[in-house]
Amino acid sequence: MAAVSYRPYFSAGLKEWLFTTDHKKIGIMYGITSLIFFLIAGLSALAIRLELYQPGLQYMSEDAYNQALTVHGVLMQFWWAVAIWGSFGNYLLPLMIGARDVAFPRLNALSYWLFFAASVLALLTFLPGNHIRMMWTGYPPFSLNENAGPVAFYALIIHMLGASSLASAINLVVTNLTMRAPGITLRKMNLFLHAFLAMNVIQILGVPALAGAVTMLLMDKYFHTAFFDPTRGGDPLLYQNLFWFYSHPVVYVMILPAFGLISEMIATFSRREIFGRTSMIFAIWGIAILGFMVWIHHMFTSGVPDWIRILFSYTTVLIGVPTGIKIFNWVFTLYKGSVRFTTPMLYTLSAIFMFLIGGLTGIPLGLPAFDIAVHDSHFVVAHFHYVLGMALTLAVFGGFHYWYPKITGRMYSELWGKIGLVIIMIGSNLFYFLQFIVGLEGMPRRYADYPPIPEWVRLHELQTIGAFILAFGVFIALANLILSTKLGPKAEDNPWQSPSLEWLIPSPPPPHNFDKIPHMPEDWDPYNYEWLEKQHKKA
C-alpha cells in the first residue's frame, strides 16, 4: 500500500468530534459512553453488595437500595449490553464490508446524539425528586404508584433510546445489505456481521412493543386511561406481555453480537475457518426467530393460563438447540487448529465456558416444574449474570483487546491483560456461583434485607468478597487498556495475521478507510488464513 501520510482519525479536535459523521469516531463515542455507564452501574452494584454483606440495613435505606438496583439493572442492560454493540457495530461494519462509511452517516450521528441525550437524562434521575425505584421491569400497577418515582421521565428515556436504536438498526441493516464491496457475498460475510444483522432485525421488530408499553403506562398515570389499572378495568398482565415480547428478544440483541465476536476471535487464534459455518449462520437466525416465541417463560407464575405455560416451556427449551450448535461448533473449531493463547483468545474461551453455565441454568428456568421455586430468586439473577455479566462482558473485553491495535495503532500489555482476566474469573465465579446456591435455598430477588438464616449470611459474605475481587480485575484490565494508549509499543498493521478485511488496511485505519473500494478475489475469505500467507509470499 502506498505510503501516504495522514493524521489518524482520533487526533481530531473537539469540534471535529462533536460534528463528525465518521462511523469510526461515532463507534468510539458509543464505546466510551457505554464504558462510563458500565462503571457507574458497577459502582452501584458494589453498593448493593456491600449492603447485602450482612442482614439488616447498614449503609442505606430501603429506598436508596431500590434506586441503586434500578439504576444498576437499567444501565447494565441498555447502556452496556445493548449500547456497546453500537460501538463495535459502527466501527467494524464498514471496515469489514469494504465501505467508506454507513449508508446514512448523518442519521448515524443523530442516533448517537439521541443516545447521548438519553444518557444525560439517565444521570438526571440521580437528582432528588427524580429517583426511579421500579426496577428495570417497571411492572404496573406498582409503577403507577408514587413509590415508584416519575414514570414520565422513565418513559421519555426509553423513547429516546428506542428512537436511537431504531434509526441505528435501519441504517446498519441497509449498509450491510447494500454496501458490501464486490466479492463479499452473504456467504463470505464475517460471522460477526451475520450476528449483528440479526441483532438489528430483532431491534426493528421488538422496540415498538416496548415503546407501546411505556406509552400506555404514561397515559395510565397522567391521562387517566385504563390499560393496566385493574381498578378501572385494565389488566396489569397486558404490560408484562408487551414488555417481555421485547425484553426476551433483547437478551439476544445483547448476546448474538457477543457470539459474533467469539466466532471472529476463536477462528483467528485457531488459524481455522469456523467449523460448521453454514449451521452457525442458521443457528443465529434460528435463535433470532425462536427468541420471539418464548416470552411467557418470564411469566410462569404470573397467573396466565396453565396450558400457555406448558406451550412456552417447550419453545423455551428448544432455544437450547441452536445455542448448543454454536457451542459445539466453537469447540470443533479448535480441532486440528494451531491454537494461540493470547489475551483475547483467553477471554473468548472464558466467555464460552461461562456461557455454557448460563445456558445450562436457563434450561431449568424454562421448566415450570422447576421455575415455580426459583422464579424471582437469586437463581435467576445468577443465570443472567453468567450470560450477561460474564459471557457477554468477557466477549466484549476480549474484543477490546483484539481490535485494540486496529483502533489505537498500539499494543496493550499481554501480561497485564492476562492478570486482569484471571482476577475477573476468580471474582466473578466466587460471586455468581454462590448466587445460584443462595437462590436454590430460596433467597428472594430485589431484597434490601434478608432474614439471618446462617447459610444465607455466609453465602452473601462470600459473594460480596467475590464482587470486590471482580471489580479489582476490571480495574486492572481497563487500566492496562487506558495506559497502553500512551505507553504501549506501536502495533503492526495486522498483528494477528487475519485476512478479515478490517485487518488488510493500515492500523489505525485512514480517515476514509479505503482509497479504492476493494474488489475481493474469488479465493479470499475472512477466515482463509492460507490466502493471506500466499499474499505475503507474492509480495
Next chain:
Amino acid sequence: MKEVLAYPANYWQTMYEIWLFVAVVIYLVVFIPAAIFLWKYRYRKGVNEKAQHVHESKALEVLWTIIPTIVVIYLATHSFAFYRVQRNAPEKAMEIKVTAFMWGWEFEYPNGKKVFSFFNSVVNPETNTYLKPEEVNDMFKAYLPAETPVKVLLTSRDVIHSFYVHPAKVMEDAVPGRITHMWFQINKPGEYWVFCREYCGTQHSKMAAVLKVVPKEEFEKWLNQGMQTSEVLNKGNL
C-alpha cells in the same frame, strides 16, 4: 413415599436432580473435548505452526442437533407431568384466601377467621432487623394444620405481589383484579417463612409472614378461638 418435609417440594427436588445430572453431563461433553483440543493443537514452534485442513461434517451437525432436541423435549415433558401435580390441589385440600397489600398479608380461613401479618411484625422494632420465625408474635402467624393439603386463593389489594412458601418451594403471583391459586402441604410441625417474591416498593424485602404448622387437633382448637388475631393493633398499616 419417604418422609418429606413438604409437598410439592418433592417434585421440585426430583426435577432439580434430573436437570443437574443432565447439565453436568453436557458440561463435561463440551469441556473434555475442548480441553483435549486446546492441549493437543496448541501452537508450538516447528511442531504445530499451521492448522490442518478440516472438512465440515454433516454427520456431526445432525448429531448435535438431534440429541439436544431429544434431551430438552424429554425435560419439558417430564416437567409437564410434574407440573400437573404441583399445580392442581388435591380434592380434599383446605381452602384459604390470601390477600396481599403494601406491605403485608391477610389470611382468611374457611370459617371466616382472619390473620393479618405486616412488614413490621416480622422485625425487631428497635433495630428494624428480621426476627427468627419463633420470635415473631403468635398473633401475626398464620396457623396451618400439619399433613393437610392447603389450597391458596390469592389476590392483591394494590400492586402485584407474589406468595412464596419457602419449605414447599412454590410461588404464585397475587395480582389485583384476578384470583390466582396454588397449593402446598407441610408435614412437619414448625415455623416457616413466606416471602413476597414480586418487587412491590419500599418494604418489599420485609414483606414476609410466618406459617405456624401445628398438629391437626391443635389447629382446630386455634381456628375456633375468636375470629381475628391481629388487625386491631395495627389499623394504621391498612
